[in-house]
Amino acid sequence: MADGYDSLAQECRSLLSDSSPTVSKMANFSALVFHSVPEINWCGFYLAQHECLSLGPFQGRVACTQIEFGKGVCGTAARERRTLLVDDVDQFPGHIVCDAASRSELVIPLVAANTLLGVFDVDAPVPGRFGPEDQQGFEGLIDIFIDMTQAENLARLAAAN
Numbered sequence: 001m002a003d004g005y006d007s008l009a010q011e012c013r014s015l016l017s018d019s020s021p022t023v024s025k026m027a028n029f030s031a032l033v034f035h036s037v038p039e040i041n042w043c044g045f046y047l048a049q050h051e052c053l054s055l056g057p058f059q060g061r062v063a064c065t066q067i068e069f070g071k072g073v074c075g076t077a078a079r080e081r082r083t084l085l086v087d088d089v090d091q092f093p094g095h096i097v098c099d100a101a102s103r104s105e106l107v108i109p110l111v112a113a114n115t116l117l118g119v120f121d122v123d124a125p126v127p128g129r130f131g132p133e134d135q136q137g138f139e140g141l142i143d144i145f146i147d148m149t150q151a152e153n154l155a156r157l158a159a160a161n
Contacts, residue, residue: 005137016148027057034059042123072096077107106130
């Protein structure tokens, strides 16, 4: 899906180029990903607040609202500040089940100016859905998102939660 991520990056730049509030951009970014990337059943933001992640805009079924750093895939990606690609969430120690239909997961931390702002989480109903190409594609999309939403706005939004 390399061409797909290039096209999605262009759409993302266009979508985020207006002066909408950051939370609106997060909602539209999540919707764009959810309806553009095949075989996913959830995607969205968790914002960092102290040592916890708080649910932000997303697409999919209802989700966990608070995740401690170091807990589950999202909390571990936040604590370690690195992307986690998990082929089978049932094999991930301490996996938090928000939706039993999710079988694989990709979590990308949002880091700007060496500050963790949150994570972007993508779930799929099939094991092994995500590969290195997906990781690279999503990391690129998140870089665009951070650049175009002005990281300080994300930090303010996280602090307000």
